Amino acid sequence: MSLLPLPEITSDSAEGPKVARARRVAVVLFNLGGPDRLEAVRPFLYNLFRDPAIIRLPAPLRQLVAHLISSRRDKVAQGIYQTLGGGSPLLPNTLAQAQALEQQLWDAGTVRVFVSMRYWHPFSDAVAHDVKDWEPDEVVLLPLYPQFSTTTTASSLKDWHRAAKVAGLTAPSRAICCYPDEPGFIAAAAGLIRQGLEEASRHGKPRLLFSAHGLPEKVVAAGDPYQVQCERTAQAVVKALRIADLDWVSCYQSRVGPMKWIGPSTDEEIHRAGADKVPVVIVPIAFVSEHSETLVEIEHEYRHLAGEVGVPHFVRVPTVGVEPSFIQGLAGLVRQALTRPTGGAVLCGTGLRICPAGKAGCPQAA
Numbered sequence: 001m002s003l004l005p006l007p008e009i010t011s012d013s014a015e016g017p018k019v020a021r022a023r024r025v026a027v028v029l030f031n032l033g034g035p036d037r038l039e040a041v042r043p044f045l046y047n048l049f050r051d052p053a054i055i056r057l058p059a060p061l062r063q064l065v066a067h068l069i070s071s072r073r074d075k076v077a078q079g080i081y082q083t084l085g086g087g088s089p090l091l092p093n094t095l096a097q098a099q100a101l102e103q104q105l106w107d108a109g110t111v112r113v114f115v116s117m118r119y120w121h122p123f124s125d126a127v128a129h130d131v132k133d134w135e136p137d138e139v140v141l142l143p144l145y146p147q148f149s150t151t152t153t154a155s156s157l158k159d160w161h162r163a164a165k166v167a168g169l170t171a172p173s174r175a176i177c178c179y180p181d182e183p184g185f186i187a188a189a190a191g192l193i194r195q196g197l198e199e200a201s202r203h204g205k206p207r208l209l210f211s212a213h214g215l216p217e218k219v220v221a222a223g224d225p226y227q228v229q230c231e232r233t234a235q236a237v238v239k240a241l242r243i244a245d246l247d248w249v250s251c252y253q254s255r256v257g258p259m260k261w262i263g264p265s266t267d268e269e270i271h272r273a274g275a276d277k278v279p280v281v282i283v284p285i286a287f288v289s290e291h292s293e294t295l296v297e298i299e300h301e302y303r304h305l306a307g308e309v310g311v312p313h314f315v316r317v318p319t320v321g322v323e324p325s326f327i328q329g330l331a332g333l334v335r336q337a338l339t340r341p342t343g344g345a346v347l348c349g350t351g352l353r354i355c356p357a358g359k360a361g362c363p364q365a366a
């Protein structure tokens with residue numbers, strides 16, 4: 001990766017020579033957020049379900065529905081976070097990624113990496129103020145969702161632009177929309193999967209399950225490119241693995257509510273693996289760090305189900321986290337974004353084209 005030139009930012013002074021300083025770049029990482037204690041579970045769920053990107057109802061009705069669902073799901077969700085010691089590890093894990101990325105970007109100017117969460121602290125309003133106080137020359141918005149969804153990436157970016165306006169943050173920004181087959185991400189996932197396949201192979205010919213967080217079918221039918229991009233990630237990993245006759249399938253976990261979600265579901269695939277008596281290697285392909293969906297849903301619930309339905313061996317592959325090639329990949333996305341025109345343009349991770357508004361699979365997110 002070639003180094004970026006470091007433009008000197010100069011300021012005129014009435015008295016004397018111009019003062020130069022290195023370009024200051026703020027990178028903002030986005031993720032969903034998670035409750036940090038059991039009392040936070042209900043307000044976290046309320047924030048999630050009152051988001052119009054999640055519950056597509058008009059305002060007063062949406063708040064009412066959010067209140068009802070969060071009250072009803074509170075106990076189940078508290079049980080999930082109780083298993084994790086009373087809170088989500090998503091924030092500490094994301095802060096570790098921020099630190100690793102900051103170190104990786106030593107050559108891109110004076111870089112500081114911030115973390116902004118959508119449904120629990122640190123919220124975009126507080127982070128936008130912190131970014132403004134740091135006085136960046138440029139801002140790069142980097143969602144920690146490799147695959148674009150209106151429910152995640154677009155929701156986070158929209159909320160960020162609102163918060164930035166309120167905070168008076170005027171530095172130019174660029175958003176990276178998605179990177180479903182970014183080579184560093186794919187290499188990191190493939191490396192971790194290879195270890196999982198090796199372990200499972202001792203128990204028979206394993207089946208690889210690429211398990212992504214699901215979405216309601218109607219969200220995808222309305223044009224959300226998430227499912228297509230999840231399949232693209234799976235294809236890219238399979239190609240990188242270069243294993244002849246690899247048995248693999250994409251599936252979707254985490255269904256909530258009564259609507260029909262995209263499939264096949266991860267449950268169905270675990271049942272099928274049980275019937276076929278094949279070991280399962282399950283890889284959470286839409287998550288880049290550990291949290292309730294990986295450490296409870298996969299590690300406990302799916303592992304238990306696999307035992308019940310006769311799967312001979314079950315391996316959970318860890319998320320890419322701070323794997324060096326993943327962090328290098330993120331740094332590459334930031335460097336490339338910095339070479340593009342500013343003005344809220346949305347960049348596709350693959351090929352880093354500037355996406356025209358509305359182009360399918362390459363969405364205008366802001």
Ligand SMILES: C=CC1=C(C)c2cc3[nH]c(cc4nc(cc5[nH]c(cc1n2)c(C)c5CCC(=O)O)C(CCC(=O)O)=C4C)c(C)c3C=C
Nearest residue numbers: 032033034054077088090149151152213256286291292293
């Ligand atoms: C790829 C990422 C994600 C998509 C797409 C997504 C859509 C989506 N999620 C819900 C409802 C819930 N999600 C919950 C937790 C959760 N979701 C994601 C990511 C995506 N969600 C993450 C990273 C987490 C974990 C948070 C943590 O533990 O730190 C939860 C809360 C947990 C639970 O009660 O099961 C809910 C609820 C919907 C409805 C949706 C799309 C419409």
Ligand SMILES: [Fe+2]
Nearest residue numbers: 032213254293
């Ligand atoms: Fe979710």
Ligand SMILES: [Fe+2]
Nearest residue numbers: 254255293297
């Ligand atoms: Fe879940």
